[in-house]
Amino acid sequence: MSRKKDELNQRDTIDNTKEAPLTTNQGLPVSEDEFSLKAGERGPTLMEDFHFREKMTHFDHERIPERIVHARGFAVHGEFEVYESLEKYTRAKFLTEPGKKTPVFTRFSTVAGNRGSMDIPRDVRGFATKFYTEEGNFDLVANNMPVFFMQDAIKFPDFVHAVKPEPHNEIPQAASAHNTFWDWVSENTESAHMVMWLMSDRAIPRSLAMMEGFGVHTFRLVNAEGKSHFVKFHWKPKFGTHQVLWDEAQMINGKNIDFNRMELWQNIEKGIPAEFELGLQVIPEEDEFEMEFDILDPTKLWPEEEVPVQIVGKMTLNQNVDNYFAETEQVAFHPGHVVPGIDFSNDPLLQGRLFSYTDTQLIRLGGPNFHQIPINRPVCPFANNQRDGYNQMYIHKGETSYSNNTINNNQPEPLAPEKGGYEHYSEKVEGRKVRARSDSFKDHFSQAKLFLNSMSETERQHIYDALSFELGKCDMEIRENAIYKLLNKIDRDMTEYVADRVGVEAPSEVEESTYSKRSPALSMENTEFSLETRTVGVMLTPDVAEQTLKETKSKLEEQGLQVTFISDKIYKIGDITLDETFDTVHCVLFDSMILLKGEEKPPAPVIENLEIAYKHKKAIGYGIDSGDIFDMLSFTKDDKGVADIEKDLDGFLEAVKGHRVWDR
Ligand code: HDE
Numbered sequence: 001m002s003r004k005k006d007e008l009n010q011r012d013t014i015d016n017t018k019e020a021p022l023t024t025n026q027g028l029p030v031s032e033d034e035f036s037l038k039a040g041e042r043g044p045t046l047m048e049d050f051h052f053r054e055k056m057t058h059f060d061h062e063r064i065p066e067r068i069v070h071a072r073g074f075a076v077h078g079e080f081e082v083y084e085s086l087e088k089y090t091r092a093k094f095l096t097e098p099g100k101k102t103p104v105f106t107r108f109s110t111v112a113g114n115r116g117s118m119d120i121p122r123d124v125r126g127f128a129t130k131f132y133t134e135e136g137n138f139d140l141v142a143n144n145m146p147v148f149f150m151q152d153a154i155k156f157p158d159f160v161h162a163v164k165p166e167p168h169n170e171i172p173q174a175a176s177a178h179n180t181f182w183d184w185v186s187e188n189t190e191s192a193h194m195v196m197w198l199m200s201d202r203a204i205p206r207s208l209a210m211m212e213g214f215g216v217h218t219f220r221l222v223n224a225e226g227k228s229h230f231v232k233f234h235w236k237p238k239f240g241t242h243q244v245l246w247d248e249a250q251m252i253n254g255k256n257i258d259f260n261r262m263e264l265w266q267n268i269e270k271g272i273p274a275e276f277e278l279g280l281q282v283i284p285e286e287d288e289f290e291m292e293f294d295i296l297d298p299t300k301l302w303p304e305e306e307v308p309v310q311i312v313g314k315m316t317l318n319q320n321v322d323n324y325f326a327e328t329e330q331v332a333f334h335p336g337h338v339v340p341g342i343d344f345s346n347d348p349l350l351q352g353r354l355f356s357y358t359d360t361q362l363i364r365l366g367g368p369n370f371h372q373i374p375i376n377r378p379v380c381p382f383a384n385n386q387r388d389g390y391n392q393m394y395i396h397k398g399e400t401s402y403s404n405n406t407i408n409n410n411q412p413e414p415l416a417p418e419k420g421g422y423e424h425y426s427e428k429v430e431g432r433k434v435r436a437r438s439d440s441f442k443d444h445f446s447q448a449k450l451f452l453n454s455m456s457e458t459e460r461q462h463i464y465d466a467l468s469f470e471l472g473k474c475d476m477e478i479r480e481n482a483i484y485k486l487l488n489k490i491d492r493d494m495t496e497y498v499a500d501r502v503g504v505e506a507p508s509e510v511e512e513s514t515y516s517k518r519s520p521a522l523s524m525e526n527t528e529f530s531l532e533t534r535t536v537g538v539m540l541t542p543d544v545a546e547q548t549l550k551e552t553k554s555k556l557e558e559q560g561l562q563v564t565f566i567s568d569k570i571y572k573i574g575d576i577t578l579d580e581t582f583d584t585v586h587c588v589l590f591d592s593m594i595l596l597k598g599e600e601k602p603p604a605p606v607i608e609n610l611e612i613a614y615k616h617k618k619a620i621g622y623g624i625d626s627g628d629i630f631d632m633l634s635f636t637k638d639d640k641g642v643a644d645i646e647k648d649l650d651g652f653l654e655a656v657k658g659h660r661v662w663d664r
Contacts, residue, residue, distance in 0.1 A: 004132050004379060005319050013322060017302035021617035022056055032135040041640040061393040064329070066115045067363050070126045070161055072174075073109035074208065074261035075328040076268060078317035080104050080278070082132060086312055089229050089282060090221040092341035095312070103132045103336060105375065106317055106452045107331055108208045108260075112163050113174025118253035119260040120244060121174035122466065126348045127213035127235060128287050128333040128457035129315065132379040133418060135560040138338040140233055141357070144196040144205065146301040150154060151190050153352015159184060159191075165289035168323065177473040186481040190441070192448040192490055195301050199466040200451070201243035201524060206591075206659075209317075209533065210242040217335075218295050219351040220343040221282070222425050230288065230295055233303055234279035234309050240528030242659050246466060251588040259589065265320055267533055274319035279309035289661045293447070298349040300447055304521035327375045340417070343425040348437075367391055383412040448490045449513040454522040458662045462492055463523045465527045469499035479504050531657050534558040536621075537580075537590035539606050543598030546574030548623065552596065552645065559653055564590070568603035587613040592656045594621035594645060595629055607632055614639075617664055619655030640664045 021029045030051055037049035045052065067073075080103040086095040094102040108128035110117065125144040130137055149159050161167075162184035163176055172178050178197060185191040197203070205211045212237030221231045226486055244252065252259045264274060281302050283295060293300040305552065321327040334357035344350055361370045367390030370376060384402045400408040415421035452460065467487070471479045479502050487495045492512040499506040520526050536556055540549070553563045565578040566585055572578075582605035587593050593613040595606060606629070613620055614635050620627065620642045627644075637644070641661030643651035657663055 003079075003101070003191075004105060007379060008322070008327075008374050010410060017609055021324075024051055025058070037132070037136060039269065040598055056075070064366070067109075067188045067359065067364065069111050070109040070112050070128075072117050072119075073126065073328055074264065074315040075105060075106045075107035075321060075331060076264065076274065077319035077321065078104050078106065078273065078315055080129075080313060080315045082278075084312070086221075086280075089223055089231070090341035091224045092133070092138070092339050093135055094131055094138070094339070095341070098587070099626055102319075103379065104333060105130045105327070107314070107333070108211075108264075110174060112176065115190075115213060117174040118251050118257045120204055120249040122176060122198065122249070122470075123154060123174060123276045124198065124203065125205060125208075127211065127212055129213075130246075130331065130337075130376075130567050134380050134614060136380060137337045137338040137376075137378050137381070138217055138342060139333045139335060140213075141333045141335045141353075142213040142215045142233065142235065144211040144213060145194065145202055146193050146216060146232075146234075147197065147447070148298045148349060149185070149194045150188065150193040150349065151297055151299055151437065152348045156352065156356070158351075159188075166200040175307055177376070177470040179474050179478045182471065182474050182478045182482045186478070189444045189489065190299050192444050192486055193451060194450045195486065196451045196463065196490070198201050199470070200452035200455070201462050202241070203466075204243050204246060204249045205260065206244050207239070207533070208260050209267070209276075210237055212236060213276065217298055217347045217353075218345040219350075220285075221280075223342055225445075226425075228285045228343070228427075230283040230285065230426050232281040232307075234281065235276040235315070236279055236309070236311065237529065238277070239530050239532060241524045242527070243524060244658075245616050246462070246469065248588050251612075255586050256589055263533075264317075268318060268320050268404040271318075272533060273316045274406070275317070275346035276315045276382065276573045277311045278313040278315065279311050281307040281309055293443065294438060296345055296347045297437075297441045298347050299441075300445070301519075301560065303450070303517070303519040305519055309521075326373075330363060330365060330370075330373045331375045331464055332357075332370050332373075334358060334361075338422070340420060340422050346427075346429075357617040358378065369393065369659050383658070394504065395405045412540075445513040446515040447488045449515040450517055450519060451522055453516065453518045456523050456525045456662075459523060459525070460494075464497045464501075467494070467498045471502045475523070476504070483507065487597055494649050506586060513526065529657050529659060530560070530651060532593070534656050535560065535562045535589060536588045536592045536594055537609070538563055538583065538594045538596055539602065539609060540565055540573070540578065541551060541597045541602050542567070542571060542573065544573060544596045544623075545598075545601045546576060548596060549573055549576055552594070554625065555649060561653075561656065568605070571604055582609070587618070588616065591651070591659075592621065594623065594652075595626045596623040597626040599625070602629065614642075616664075617641070617660040617662060619643070619658075620654040 036045045036052040038045055081101050082095050082098055083174045084098055106129045110123045112119060112123050113121055127144055128141045130139050155624055162180040166175055166178060167169055185195050215233030215352050216232050218232060220228050272601055288295060295444060336354040368393045369389050372393040385403060387396060387401045404410050417423040471482055483495055483499050484507050487498060488507045488511050488514055492510050496506045539618050556563050564580055566580045567578050569581055571577050587609040594611060610620060610633055620645060624646050641655035641664055645652050
């Protein structure tokens with residue numbers, strides 16, 4: 001168990017699984033909880049019923065405002081360990097003491113949808129981690145995309161208003177496929193690079209454990225000698241970075257709105273953690289101006305081929321929460337929660353975030369003491385002269401709440417930097433007060449093109465299709481603007497394709513970016529591939545032999561696959577009870593499908609499930625006696641990624657491991 005979870009369990013839980021009398025909040029045992037106090041059996045309820053009043057009042061106040069962005073989230077406890085000391089870069093203790101396990105809490109989220117929206121809209125994913133270090137909390141408040149929509153925080157409210165459901169009718173939920181989003185990005189072309197990411201398969205992740213994480217901004221690491229390096233933070237998932245198809249995502253959202261969160265929850269309950277390695281891209285301070293873009297610009301990434309990602313540690317997420325509201329909903333992240341040895345850059349987006357996050361908690365969590373909520377509390381001691389306020393949970397002892405004082409020997413007292421006190425990096429800054437943006441931020445299109453250049457053929461096609469879907473949902477004027485002002489500045493081929501699909505005449509002038517570099521690391525096809533946590537839905541007829549089922553299951557499970565037996569109703573074959581029916585699951589919820597059939601005709605949904613799995617490029621396996629099913633299907637046994645699991649199990653497994661059979 002992670003130490004934070006240990007601490008929560010020791011100090012802050014009420015265990016309702018243990019036998020205990022039902023009481024009011026004042027501790028008074030209650031003798032009746034089903035009938036309110038009335039004047040006569042059929043008479044009015046009495047004001048004096050304090051139990052009814054308390055129960056109802058508490059219920060009436062159960063909700064807090066959801067996050068303005070990242071409302072839908074799912075969080076997990078775990079731990080982080082650095083591989084080797086990073087003392088050459090930073091004095092942060094959790095990054096310089098290999099062997100030390102730092103408790104962490106990671107919240108994954110979608111951005112635009114509300115708390116009850118679906119798990120796989122086309123959207124950015126939040127990936128926020130709180131490290132409970134001995135020097136205080138460090139929050140790495142990251143996303144699964146390495147750049148952002150704008151270069152200056154002052155535009156964030158405009159952008160969020162544009163992407164959220166439209167204000168007059170609250171439509172659409174959790175989607176960027178509407179007029180106001182496309183209007184905004186067309187008029188604010190600094191978003192071009194991020195729009196490419198949003199239209200890519202990164203926006204529809206197969207699993208929360210199959211996403212990269214990026215700190216987006218340039219931060220600083222400062223070592224004990226005071227030397228500073230610029231740094232970008234990365235998370236690299238052990239299982240690789242993988243997606244679902246857009247058509248599949250739309251079906252999953254209907255069949256199981258909780259698809260991503262349920263998978264993570266269930267895997268952790270089964271003892272399969274989600275693992276991510278921490279990576280750093282580092283640029284020494286003296287090389288600040290060596291890149292072909294401004295490293296303070298949050299719409300630019302540092303190509304990994306130019307600035308390699310050094311893998312420095314591992315995060316293991318292995319414990320589910322005990323209570324969603326207390327932990328996942330009340331956790332408060334802030335990019336300004338840093339520890340000695342980690343500092344900021346002047347990225348104007350980061351600078352604005354440093355204000356916004358505390359401000360938002362004040363309304364969301366109801367006052368300035370949200371750091372005292374168990375999930376937000378540091379695991380190290382904390383003391384200062386801040387007092388009182390809503391929801392004060394501590395009894396501060398002593399007469400002084402000010403410094404300097406003599407009465408209390410001036411305690412608590414600042415600590416010198418050599419002893420661990422935080423010291424801001426003493427960067428030299430000068431300039432006139434201006435509302436302006438540096439010329440070095442003006443190139444909006446080169447990296448949008450870099451991203452497109454780096455895609456595989458399939459990934460590029462998916463971007464074209466996503467654009468055709470999204471713009472197809474907009475009014476004609478908006479489509480034209482997006483094509484003329486945004487797409488045409490990035491890539492001509494993309495512009496012509498999308499213009500044709502959405503009924504817009506392609507611009508006569510070719511204005512595409514001529515940027516020709518590629519960064520292979522940006523393609524999801526150059527990532528890890530693993531069978532671990534992959535799922536297979538095995539469809540059955542009742543006359544399949546028990547032995548066949550057992551053997552198939554154990555062969556697949558040996559490889560790390562998770563097997564679900566499906567048929568038209570729940571029945572037993574020998575001592576095996578089937579897991580699911582076609583009423584409860586569908587092929588879109590699995591990575592691969594197998595048909596095991598005897599003499600009996602398979603249930604009708606088998607054909608639909610096989611056809612859709614094939615369309616979604618999934619591995620398809622069939623057992624002995626299942627060969628005649630192909631007479632009823634639009635594809636054949638010889639198609640790619642279709643395998644007889646008796647004779648060619650390896651072929652089937654290879655197709656599952658490859659994630660999808662793109663060249664089918
Ligand atoms: Fe956030 N963002 N953001 N953001 N953000 C919030 O804080 C904001 C940005 C990110 O699981 C809010 O507590 C501004 C970039 C994550 O609780 C709010 C700007 C990145 C989460 C806020 C940005 C992020 C948030 C809403 C532009 C990637 C969810 C609730 C200047 C590096 C954290 C809250 C969680 C949440 C403001 C841009 C990541 C309103 C003003 C860039 C993962 O404070």
